[in-house]
Amino acid sequence: MSITTLDNQLKTTLEPRAAGPAARLKCVRELTAAGVPVGVLVAPVIPGLNDDEIETIAAASAAAGARNMGYVLLRLPFEVKDLFREWLDTHVPDKAGRVMTLVRDMRGGRDYDATWGERQTGTGPFAELLRRRFELARRKHGLDGSRQNVLRTDLFRNPHAARQSSLFD
Numbered sequence: 001m002s003i004t005t006l007d008n009q010l011k012t013t014l015e016p017r018a019a020g021p022a023a024r025l026k027c028v029r030e031l032t033a034a035g036v037p038v039g040v041l042v043a044p045v046i047p048g049l050n051d052d053e054i055e056t057i058a059a060a061s062a063a064a065g066a067r068n069m070g071y072v073l074l075r076l077p078f079e080v081k082d083l084f085r086e087w088l089d090t091h092v093p094d095k096a097g098r099v100m101t102l103v104r105d106m107r108g109g110r111d112y113d114a115t116w117g118e119r120q121t122g123t124g125p126f127a128e129l130l131r132r133r134f135e136l137a138r139r140k141h142g143l144d145g146s147r148q149n150v151l152r153t154d155l156f157r158n159p160h161a162a163r164q165s166s167l168f169d
Contacts, residue, residue, distance in 0.1 A: 001028050001066075002041045003057050005050045013091045025064045032065030040143070042134075043072040047102035048095055051130060055137045062141035069143035071134055073122045074103060076112045102126055 005011050006021045019027075031038045040061040045051050054071070061069055076084055088096035100111070106122030107113040113123075121127060138144045 001031075001038060002043050003061065004043065005053055006056055006060060007050075007053070010050065014087075021060075025060055028061060028064040028066050038064075038066050039068040039070065040066045041070050041072065043070075044074040045071050045130065046074045046099060047106060047126060047130070048099040049092065051133075054130075054133055055140075058137035058141045058143055062143055066143060068145040069134075069138050069141075071130075072120050073106065073127070073130070075119055076103065077114070078112070081111045106130075 001024055003021060003024050004015060008020055011018070011020055028038050028040065040057070042054060042057050045054070058069055074084075085096070085100065088099055092099070103111060106124050106127040108123060113119055121131060
């Protein structure tokens with residue numbers, strides 16, 4: 001389950017047609033109650049905009065029953081970068097310059113770096129700080145997979161199996 005922000009106002013401008021934070025956390029709770037192991041993906045992490053929520057998203061996710069958590073740093077491939085800059089200028093003009101400076105600092109001076117292994121988390125001092133904060137939040141709230149149970153497949157029964165004929169009959 002992806003959770004970008006717990007801030008309803010930011011969610012409304014950033015993801016206007018997506019479910020809100022409360023609905024996403026409710027989904028985590030309901031799936032967990034049904035025995036489904038749930039992980040949360042904080043994505044995209046936008047430096048200078050929602051990165052300050054990593055710890056609160058971790059706490060809320062753990063409280064809802066999530067078992068692990070990952071993150072993906074904002075990616076701005078060619079098709080998206082101008083659209084995102086326009087979004088920043090429209091919705092958070094006071095933060096636009098800082099956000100783009102941090103993005104470039106984490107992308108080797110560019111808006112985007114497609115290098116495998118780096119495009120998800122970035123490089124440089126701010127990326128390392130983000131990674132450390134994330135790992136601390138994961139450990140603090142038990143979202144490092146240590147609460148992971150083995151998924152029981154023996155409880156699954158295909159309801160259509162009795163009606164389906166064999167391919168080789």
